[in-house]
Amino acid sequence: MVMEINKVIKSTSNQQVKEWKKLKAKKERVKQNKYVLEGWHLVKEAMQANEIIETLLITPEFKYIDEIELTDEEIEVIEIYPEIAKQLSDTPSPQGIFAIVLIQKELEVNPALVDGAWLLLDRVQDPGNIGTMVRTADAAGFAGVIFGDGSADIYQPKVVRAMQGSQFHIKLISGDLIPWIEAFKEKSYPIFGSELNEKARPYDQVGRHQNFALIMGNEGNGMAKQHLEQTSLNLYIPIKGRAESLNVAVAAGILMFQLHE
Amino acid sequence: MVMEINKVIKSTSNQQVKEWKKLKAKKERVKQNKYVLEGWHLVKEAMQANEIIETLLITPEFKYIDEIELTDEEIEVIEIYPEIAKQLSDTPSPQGIFAIVLIQKELEVNPALVDGAWLLLDRVQDPGNIGTMVRTADAAGFAGVIFGDGSADIYQPKVVRAMQGSQFHIKLISGDLIPWIEAFKEKSYPIFGSELNEKARPYDQVGRHQNFALIMGNEGNGMAKQHLEQTSLNLYIPIKGRAESLNVAVAAGILMFQLHE
Known part of the structure; x- marks a missing residue:
């Protein structure tokens, strides 16, 4: 499909630009049901993964324009001036391509979904840490990551940057962890905590598993008591x-990498 | 030892303040042979580790002033105004305490030094990654970390922040990796690379070791060819x-954590 530029936007005070800039805030992402994806590598991945892309934003300087193959003719292509790219970007030197991507509907809690290995985030705060954990979960062959209430948002720009496209490979869910923990219990899958306490076991002495949940707690405060009480075993790394x-x-x-079969 | 405030500095354009601010640049750290340590936890650790602290900078708002016990009467204590703290700090909300710490003399290459497990950084760039690696090396019981030429600097503010005090627990060295690699060879200690190539072995099939070097390469480009040629074995994580x-x-x-005995 030949790519056509549908529109050119030069001014940072353009109304559409303002709406995109607002997507840095979670409230607006929820309201508009979209997020901003930045960089050629990630935009390409989103296209290959058949994500619903509303708009593609490209600066005149973008180098790989000849490589773009639109996967959907409804994608609007807008040329934006570099100053706009700077304001949208999460990095000091933007690559000159962005996609405005629709946020997919959240999966409902369902025991039929929880097969495989899952990472559960219990109020993990740092977006770089979270994005890296999603990327690692993908590499370790996990089925998905559940962002518990109080964790940074899935579509926060720094989380998106650190995930490096893993959001297109594994399931990402956000919400209250308790009903999900109950779903694992219903299937009799082990729920591993990661809090050092007197009953904690060294992480390399519990074998490898195919189906399980691993809960990681907040950077400073560890796991919430109510989640800790639900674990089948707590692990620690000596x-x-x-x-x-x-x-x-x-x-x-x-x-x-130690726990997954 | 009772702590006395020796001086109060109110202006951000004070000459001493200017000299401290310059320490954000490596060139100046080398010239002045000092670096800035920020935050109460780290300053306390530096004191306990008997680091040579030249100056302690404290804002009037600093909360734990009663807990400070000077370990050396030659430490100059200066009260600085919050605006100065803001300019010195690497974080948006500084805790109000800094130490100007002397950089210790680099260790010379010496095969007698290389016992134990060592992490070698081959042009690793991201300061957060590097600091985290030093902290992890400490937790894994490593003897030290060698920052190869082209890696971020040991005393860069973001590295220092991510190390969380591990610079006081294990040896940190910077310089050309080759003579150090030769030192490991002289002792017949294995040198593990971490580049995926046709001869690479899965990381969990090479046993655990007491004395060895592990080389980690650049985020985007991996290990330098000249270092790769010196390894006894390359490992990969499937x-x-x-x-x-x-x-x-x-x-x-x-x-x-897998390789160290």
Whole structure:
């Protein structure tokens, strides 16, 4: 399909530009039901994954314009001036391509969904950590990640950047963790916590599993009590040196690769 | 030792303030042979580790002033106005305490030094990744980390923040990796690379080791050819999902915890 530029926007105070800029805030993402995807690699992945792209924004300087193949003729293509790209971008040197992508409907809680390995985020805050954990979950062959209430938002720009396209590979869900934990229980799948307590077991002494949930807690405060009470087993990574703890994304990586069959 | 405020600085254009601000640049850190440590937790650790602290900077709002116990009477204590703290800080909401710490002399290459497990950074760029890797190396019981030429600097503010004090627990060295690699060879310690090639072995099939070097390569380009040629074995982490790769700090964490005895 030949790509045609449908429109050119030069001014940062254009009304459409203002609406896109608002998508940096979660409230607006929920309202407009869209998020901004930035960079050629990710936009390409979104197209290949048949995501619903509303608009493609391209600066005149964008280098790979000849490589773009529109997968859907309804995608509007708008040329934007570099100043607009700068304002939309999450990085100091934007690549010159953005997609406005529709947010897909959240999956409802359902025990039929929870087969495989799942990562559950219990109020994890740092968007870089969260995005990295999603990317690692993808690499470790996990089925999905559940963003518990109080965790950073799936479509926050820094989360999206760190996920590196893994949102197109595995299921991402947000909401209250408790009903999901109950779904794992209904299937008798183990629920591993990651809080050091007197009953915690070293992470490399519990075998490998095909179906399970792993809960990672908040960077400073760990897991919420109400979730901890629901686990079948708490795991810890023995610290050999003098560091007080591990970065949560590193800890999650070590646990995911160790636990998954 | 009772703490006394030796001086109060109110203006951001004060000459001393200017010198401290310059320490954000590596060139100046080398010239002045100092770096800025920020936050109460880290400053406390530096004192406990008997680091040479030249100056302690405290804002009037700093909450834990009663907890400060000077370990050395030569430490100059300066009260700085919050606006100065803002300019020195690497974070949007500074905690109100900084230490100007002397950079210790670099260790010379010496085979007698390379016992234990060592992490070697081959042009790793992202300061957050690097700091996290140092923290993880500490947690995994490593002896030290060697920052190869072209890697971010040990005392860059974002590296320092992510290390979370691990610079006081393990050895940190910077310089050309080759002579260090030769030192490991002289002791017949294995040198593990982390580049996927046809001879690479899965990381969990090479046993656990007491003395070894693990080299992690650049985020985008991997290891330099000249270092790759020096490895005794290349390891890879099998990717089960559709992510193209792992974040380098996560990969390093998985490898360090798997390889170290």
